[in-house]
Amino acid sequence: MTPDEQDFLRRFFRSVADRPIEFNGRDDQRYVRIYSDPNFEEHDPVKLLMRSIEYSTGQSVQLLSGFRGSGKSTELRRLRSKLDGRGYKVALVDIEDYLSPSQPIDVSDFLMALAGGLGDSLLAADHLTGDPAHEGYWPRLVNFLTRTNIEVPEISAGLSAGASTPDKSASIGASAGLKATLKSDPSFREKLQKRMAGHLGALTRDVSAYVEECVKKVKARYGQDTEVVLLVDSMEHIRGTFTNAAAVQDSVINLLVQHSDKLHFDYLHVVYTVPPYLKILQPNLGSLYEPGGLQMIPTLKVRIKDENRTPFQPALDLLEKLISERGDWKRLLGPESRAVVDELSLLSGGHLRDHLRLFAEIIRRADKLPVSRAVVDAAIQQNRNGFLPISDEAAIWLDMIANNHDVALKSNERLHELAGYFEAHLALNYRNGADWYDIHPLVRDVVRQQAEVARTRWAGKD
Structure with a gap:
């Protein structure tokens, strides 16, 4: 890797660091005006x-x-x-x-x-x-x-x-x-x-x-x-x-x-x-x-609340702009890689910090430019691992949240447990008129599979 490429990665990595924008004239350009969009x-x-x-x-x-x-x-x-x-x-x-x-x-x-x-x-x-x-x-x-x-x-x-x-x-x-x-x-x-x-x-x-x-x-x-x-x-x-x-x-x-x-x-x-x-x-x-x-x-709505979880393009465009203000993603991922940017945006669930963390992990693993698909997959898995492991009982509850788009709370005695899911970003809050809920896309497939196995195992014990 050339010194210029190393300098590019270093600057890009620092720019996706999680820190507030101060609006002091030096960092204003990093702010993406989400709420100027008519959709938000x-x-x-x-x-x-x-x-x-x-x-x-x-x-x-x-x-x-x-x-x-x-x-x-x-x-x-x-x-x-x-x-x-x-x-x-x-x-x-x-x-x-x-x-x-x-x-x-x-x-x-x-x-x-x-x-x-x-x-x-x-x-x-x-x-x-x-x-x-x-x-x-x-x-x-x-x-x-x-x-x-x-x-x-x-x-x-x-x-x-x-x-x-x-x-x-x-x-x-x-x-x-x-x-x-x-x-x-x-x-x-x-x-x-x-x-x-x-x-x-x-x-x-x-x-x-x-x-x-x-x-x-x-x-x-x-x-x-x-x-x-x-x-x-x-x-x-x-x-x-x-x-x-x-x-x-x-x-x-x-x-x-x-x-x-x-x-x-x-x-x-x-x-x-x-x-x-x-x-x-x-x-x-x-x-x-x-x-x-x-x-x-609310979390930025990257999918529509429907059976197909249809991507919400205005949100994907905003997240693309968010990362563009921090570095040249085309140089990092390849000139024809907008689909990869959108994939990462969807996997972030619209959570701004998680969106930046996915790019930070890709940059950290880069040994050449543009990076390979294997590097992107490894970065995704690394971020997914941060949410794991999940207990069988939690997986069943989170799967219910994903399917019903509400908190699926059976009793107030479990309120603190639900609060923990929000604190860990396992459950996310969206707004489409009324509030609705989903689980983090990085673990959605893992949760669904684990919940199915757990339900089958518990049914067998009954």
Whole structure:
């Protein structure tokens, strides 16, 4: 392989890496305007989110959901770009920077992270220009814990020995430690949750007061008509591990349902990203978050909901454009290989991340250009293997989803199991007027064959 070919593959591989588009003038061309297509424009999440913000008087709250890798983070950044252009001051907070996604979430540590992230983001954007020790939330939180006599040794150790009121340097040191430890130390987080249990009302008021102060300072600087928007990303990453997934999912539901009132703020527009399983585990969740409610980003429909699973050409054209913006697929696959691109698009199920992953694996395996059919098949199988193995019981359920295009849920006791299928992309959500479901095309044949064998085996035991 020539140096030029190696450089082409290196650049192509990097361009299909899964990362949000920032809309900062350097990467805008990578964004494919899916929602400019008449077939998909009615589902444009940014248009709908913006209208709820613009039509509301000074404050609003909305939820944005979709599968991990469906483009939520990119769409949030597109929303930020549009809002910036209309004079809004936007704080974008990645909640994963403040809380571990593998641990149950409590309303107290979520509120701390939210306020801390808002202050950090506004300071980073120069919308708050004072001393971080006074403008940020973390030193304030240390003082709050001190005032309410919540003694946490990890915090107290950062304060001046014997001081009734912490000096500035000690407060800064303690607040930096608190911010880091809140995410990295599960035992500290659990201890803090327990000690905060009796002070939730006071914490909620303190966070609300801080949010209001931030907004007032932004308005004082830019004008009283200026409005502030908080975009909270990566909440869908909070899903736990194999051993505690149900507990973590329950904690997210508890936060968003039982404490929904604490997630609304005066004078602030907020958009929270939430996991797609919430649509299953908590019906009508959006009613708690008016005026926008819950906005779902469906998987790109690459097939029509019919008996023949007819390919939907507008979606295939968009996915071809998506990959064209990242590299020359004709050089990679061959000049007459549009059929292969469409095959890969169909196998991705319209899931944007999986579409890019298929091309990344082909590029990784390429030893010559264009690549052989054997390389394409090996890349497909490698991505398929990532979904396997599947239990017989799961195969039967997934086969029912594929055949009926609904979730085929027999009882609510299995809701968490169904949520797991969505988290793993084994089940996908589409929209054609009403929502409908299918299983990932990479495993459809495997699931069907396994389900048939399992049904026969179980019938024989009866």
